[in-house]
Amino acid sequence: xxxxxxxxxxxxxxxxxxxxxxxxxxxxxxxMFWYRQDxxxxxxLIYFSYDVKMKEKGDIPEGYSVSxxxxxxxxxxxxxxxxxxxxxxxCASILxxxxxxxxxxxxxxxxxxxxxx
Amino acid sequence: QQQVKQSPxxxxxxxxxxxxxxxxxxxxxxxxxxxxQQFPGKGPALLIAIRPDVSEKKEGRFTISFNKSAKQFxxxxxxxxxxxxxxxxxxxxxxxxGNKLTFGGGTRVLVxx
Numbered sequence: 120x121x122x123x124x125x126x127x128x129x130x131x132x133x134x135x136x137x138x139x140x141x142x143x144x145x146x147x148x149x150x151m152f153w154y155r156q157d158x159x160x161x162x163x164l165i166y167f168s169y170d171v172k173m174k175e176k177g178d179i180p181e182g183y184s185v186s187x188x189x190x191x192x193x194x195x196x197x198x199x200x201x202x203x204x205x206x207x208x209x210c211a212s213i214l215x216x217x218x219x220x221x222x223x224x225x226x227x228x229x230x231x232x233x234x235x236x
Numbered sequence: 237q238q239q240v241k242q243s244p245x246x247x248x249x250x251x252x253x254x255x256x257x258x259x260x261x262x263x264x265x266x267x268x269x270x271x272x273q274q275f276p277g278k279g280p281a282l283l284i285a286i287r288p289d290v291s292e293k294k295e296g297r298f299t300i301s302f303n304k305s306a307k308q309f310x311x312x313x314x315x316x317x318x319x320x321x322x323x324x325x326x327x328x329x330x331x332x333x334g335n336k337l338t339f340g341g342g343t344r345v346l347v348x349x
Contacts, residue, residue: 161341
């Protein structure tokens, strides 16, 4: 069964800390994404990556950075955590240009609920 | 700027009833419109999807209706069951932008027995 695994389900961090959220997929997917989910706002794209060492800003990149040193791993970094970054963070992956069927969709991880105090 | 607007935010329906969720989009370059279903504690999972050259797609009790000229699409859940209680997200894809999905705000559906 294909999987996207996020390293932590729950995290509590202090304001100003540097926070790392890890995501690993075992499907040899090229495209990976980080979203944050907030009530009423849906899922908003933070960063995405086409391939190893490649990254693109999404709609709300401020305060975040990413790293993709290996194809299977995509890390989200909060350089200096703030309380407005308290949220559910979701990682997703998709095959990339090699696949394009109608039921070709993202595979999501179960999410990391981050609380910044 | 929210490019995909979803309504309502929440919905309560009796078992056996019809749940209807609506979405509207702005960018005519979107080329694929999926719906995702999310249960508590889980990530969203692909439910059903449609391309803009088709007006309707049905899979079991779930149907997408698509109106390209109005830039609107909707999800209908027929014969709603308590197990359908979840949050539903519509989305739209820009394939040219690396398969990036833009999501609506979500609808929390509660099906009462």
